[in-house]
Amino acid sequence: MESMLQFNQITRTLPGNPARPLFSGLSGEARLSDTISFTGPSGTGKSTLLRILALLESPDEGRLILNGRPAREWDARQWRMKLSYVSQQPFMLSGTVEDNLRAASALHRTPFDRELASRLMASLGMAETDWRKNAQRLSGGEKQRVSLVRTLLLRPEMLLLDEITASLDDTSTEAVERLLRSxxxxxxxxxxxxxxxxxxxxxxxxxxxxxxxxxxxEGEYACP
Structure with missing residues (x-):
């Protein structure tokens, strides 16, 4: 049976204003192998919902179900190994590029695959990056690509991607799209x-x- 994510009647109110919902009663489902674009006007709560699906935020109401089990029955670490979130604003840990590439593997107690890491970095135009470099000195676009590689090294079943190419140039954007397709x-x-x-x-x-x-x-969003 395919892995399945469901969310039922998810409601989230605006911070400091419980009388005003950001969204209310959202429901949906996806196979973890699905490729889904998530669009809509700014300020409607897309990022908030994505963080809820990653168990990084909690809804005010509603429930999440993964493979038939409610979120409360899951260890959050195990959930996030299956559903891995990549932020629009990448966060680099203190230390080197290699320290950051190893971070997710260390957190989730999985082996670090150096060969795969090298291949992914090369596919994103970072073959010549010095892994001994302080990660804080990377450019914004480099940090974004390292963040994506760090997450892919977990081999999650589904990625939760929050505008991860918004700060990238066309060449890097094409490389990210090509990598995720492959x-x-x-x-x-x-x-x-x-x-x-x-x-x-x-x-x-x-x-x-x-x-x-x-x-x-499900449909198309026409830009206002």
Whole structure:
């Protein structure tokens, strides 16, 4: 049976204003092998929902179910090994590039695959990066790509991607899209990818979620 994520009647209110929901009663489901673009106007709560799906934030109401088991029955670390979140604002730990590449493996107690790490870095145009370099001295785009590689090294079943190419140039964006397509083809890794680039959404995804007016629909989002 395929791995399945479901969320039922998810409600989240605005911080400091419990009377006003950011969204209310959101429900949906996805196979973890699905490739889903997630679009909609700014401020509708896409990033918040993605963080809820990653168990990084809690809903005010509703429940999450993975493979038939409610989120409360899961160890959060095990959940995040299956559903791995990559932020729009990458966070680099203190230390070197290699320290950062090893971080997720150390946290989740999985072996560090240096060969795979090297291959992924090369695929994103970072073959010449000195792994001994202080990660804080990387450019924003380099940090974003290292963050993605760090997550892929866990071989998650699904990636939760929050506008991960928004700060990248066209060449790096194409490299990220190409890598995620190949990872999906080789390992079945799916994703839910927040993007405001509708052309990108059409290129990368097999399904489309649109969050607007407090509800999720499957379809196309027309830019206002």
């Amino acid at each position: 990872f999906h083809e080789a390992e079945g890794t799916g994703f839910i990818w927040i993007t405001h680039d509708l052309e990108q959404a059409g290129r990368v995804a097999g399904r489309s979620w649109v969050l607007a007016e407090g509800r999720i629909t």
